[in-house]
Structures are given as C-alpha cells and as structure tokens.
Amino acid sequence: EMLEKGGYEHFMLKEIYEQPRSIHDCMRGRIYPEQGKVQLGGLKEYTEKLKNVDRIIIVACGTSWHAGLVGEYLIEEYARIPVEVEYASEFRYRNPIISEKDLVIAISQSGETADTMAAIELAKEKGATIFGICNVVGASIPRITHAGVYTHAGPEIGVASTKAFTAQVTVLTLIAFYTAQQRGTITQSKLIEYLTELNTIPQLVEQALQVNNHVHAIAQKFKDSANCLFLGRGSSFPVALEGALKLKEISYIHAEGYPAAEMKHGPIALIDEDMPVVVIATKHSSYEKVISNIQEVKARGGHIIAIVSEGDKEVREMADYVIEIPQVSEPFVPLLATIPLQLLAYHIAVMRGCNVDQPRNLAKSVTVE
Numbered sequence: 001e002m003l004e005k006g007g008y009e010h011f012m013l014k015e016i017y018e019q020p021r022s023i024h025d026c027m028r029g030r031i032y033p034e035q036g037k038v039q040l041g042g043l044k045e046y047t048e049k050l051k052n053v054d055r056i057i058i059v060a061c062g063t064s065w066h067a068g069l070v071g072e073y074l075i076e077e078y079a080r081i082p083v084e085v086e087y088a089s090e091f092r093y094r095n096p097i098i099s100e101k102d103l104v105i106a107i108s109q110s111g112e113t114a115d116t117m118a119a120i121e122l123a124k125e126k127g128a129t130i131f132g133i134c135n136v137v138g139a140s141i142p143r144i145t146h147a148g149v150y151t152h153a154g155p156e157i158g159v160a161s162t163k164a165f166t167a168q169v170t171v172l173t174l175i176a177f178y179t180a181q182q183r184g185t186i187t188q189s190k191l192i193e194y195l196t197e198l199n200t201i202p203q204l205v206e207q208a209l210q211v212n213n214h215v216h217a218i219a220q221k222f223k224d225s226a227n228c229l230f231l232g233r234g235s236s237f238p239v240a241l242e243g244a245l246k247l248k249e250i251s252y253i254h255a256e257g258y259p260a261a262e263m264k265h266g267p268i269a270l271i272d273e274d275m276p277v278v279v280i281a282t283k284h285s286s287y288e289k290v291i292s293n294i295q296e297v298k299a300r301g302g303h304i305i306a307i308v309s310e311g312d313k314e315v316r317e318m319a320d321y322v323i324e325i326p327q328v329s330e331p332f333v334p335l336l337a338t339i340p341l342q343l344l345a346y347h348i349a350v351m352r353g354c355n356v357d358q359p360r361n362l363a364k365s366v367t368v369e
C-alpha cells in the first residue's frame, strides 16, 4: 500500500500533490493557446447546441456540485448563458421545468452516483440534451449521457475529493471558453491571453503547493477548534464551500462556507476568538469588499486566516495568518485558492488522529439513494 501511495502518508496527500499533473492531463490536447483554440472532442457534435442554448442546468452532488457552482460563474461570465446549479437529489423530485431546449451538464467523479443518474434519466425523458463531466472512464454516467468530457485526473482513492474537483473546474473552464468563442462573447485576443495563462496553471499549482509547511504550522494553531467559517465572494464562494466541506468531512470540525457578504445575515453572531474564519481575499474584483468583511470579523475578535495573492500587503496587516497563492487572472482563482484549503483540512485531520482517506460514515461513491 505504501507503494501505491507513492511515498506519501495518505492517498489524499498524494492526490493533492498530483494536481499539477492531473490538471495538465485534463487540458492536454484540448487547448491551443497560440491559435486561441479550445478543442473538446466529446462535445464536437453538439457545438450548435452549445451555441444556441437558452440556459444550462448543472446537476451534481457533493464536491461535484461545488465544481458546478464555479462553472456557473465561468459560463455566465464568459459565454453569457444563464446557468442553474442543482443538487441532483432535489432536482429529481420536484418535477423540474425542463424541455428539449435545455442542456443539462451532469458532473460526477465516479460516474455512479445514484441521485445524479436519476436526474439524468429524468431530464432525458423530458427531451433535454445531457453532457457528462466524469472522471472514471466507462462508468455508468458516461454511458447514459449524449456527450461528455472526461476529466482524466486518474484514479482518486481518498474519499474526500481533491484532484477530481480541480479537474472538474478545469473542464468547466474549457467549456466556458469554448462556448464563449462559439458565441462570440469573448474576443480572440482575450481568449489567447486566457489560454496562454491556463497553460501555466499546472506550474502555478506546483508553486501553490509550496505553502505546505506554512499551512502545517497554521493547522497546529487551529486543530482544536470546534467550528470554522469559510468566506469568499464570486467564484471564490464555491471554493469556500469546498474548503468547509473538506474540513468537516475529514476532521469532523463543524465548518460552514458562506458568501462573505451574507455573514452579516447570521454567521457574524457566532464570531468570537474561538471561531477561526478562513477568507479568500485575492486581488480581484471584490477585493475591497472582502477587506471590509475581514474588518467586521476582526472587530469582533475573530481570527482570520486569509488566502491572498502573492505580495499582498493590505490583508497581511489585518489578518492573523496569510497564505499566499500565485497571482492569476480572475477565472483561474478557484484552481489555485482550493490548494491551501485542501492542505489545511488534511493537516488538521491528521493532527486530530482522523482517518483522512476513509472518514467515518462516508463512501467514495454513493450508489444508493
């Protein structure tokens, strides 16, 4: 088993460290930066559909649902198509309004999740076109969808999803850019710029992983917390949800993710010195707003762990701990900001003596309702 773990103590850590590779594999043969071209073989026959569709519905569960939320931000921003993201388990039981005009994207690492499969069957009966984004080649979901894109992240053994999530986000980024190009909602020069940057993301993820020792030290400070809050805005909001899910599922610390501005509608009542708050505060469109959210937490004695862009000075002055990630354009923040949150959850769980690869009560794939 040690051999399978490639020298890492746990599969989860190995899979976290595999992300430069898995993201690279996921993009291979799909992006051509010099030509400003995205090629998604699996969706080729459906290019017209993508170009003309009025709305997209994303269905998924768990971490895959979080990837879907990132996808919503990206597709709406760049391809300008309205997107709804649904829990498969809710979608399937509420007589959803769906027709042959709709496009459904089902996201699943395993390709076997029962609720996601049922949601697909239902949408199919109503005539919708279904795309799959799956990791396990030849699984059930890729077999029942009309078209799809594999994430190619390689086998994921740790129950808590890590590299599959960043690969799903990568595929959704590709779909957003591809669709934007088809619809003419992005300029060719902007696309070339973004694809060129996307091509460097595996290296930047490698760089982001270098915070590991620093995150380990921070984990030491917060390992005995009973609760933890994760905040983010824009596409960093789903990253906050994912950070909270990682922590709760493997360390059993109660954790919640919130859009930073929603804090004042409830969670702020919980803030005191025993409530660490992890904030994604990178230098992007909502930077100033997030800074005021940080001040609100500080004013109530809360401890801030901030994920910031490299070289940031402003947040450093306010936060108790900062973790830097490389500076990237806005669409790529989720891919990088996720990394330190995975490491934080991992180290805290290990320090608490938890079984990180196989947390209690959880299964890698949920094939029953």
Ligand code: G6P
Residues within 6 Å of the ligand: 061, 062, 063, 064, 107, 108, 109, 110, 111, 112, 113, 116, 159, 160, 161, 362, 363, 364, 365, 366
């Ligand atoms: C389980 C796993 C999660 C996963 C979710 C959805 O809860 O523990 O890691 O995100 O199922 O699984 P899927 O294979 O459909 O992505």
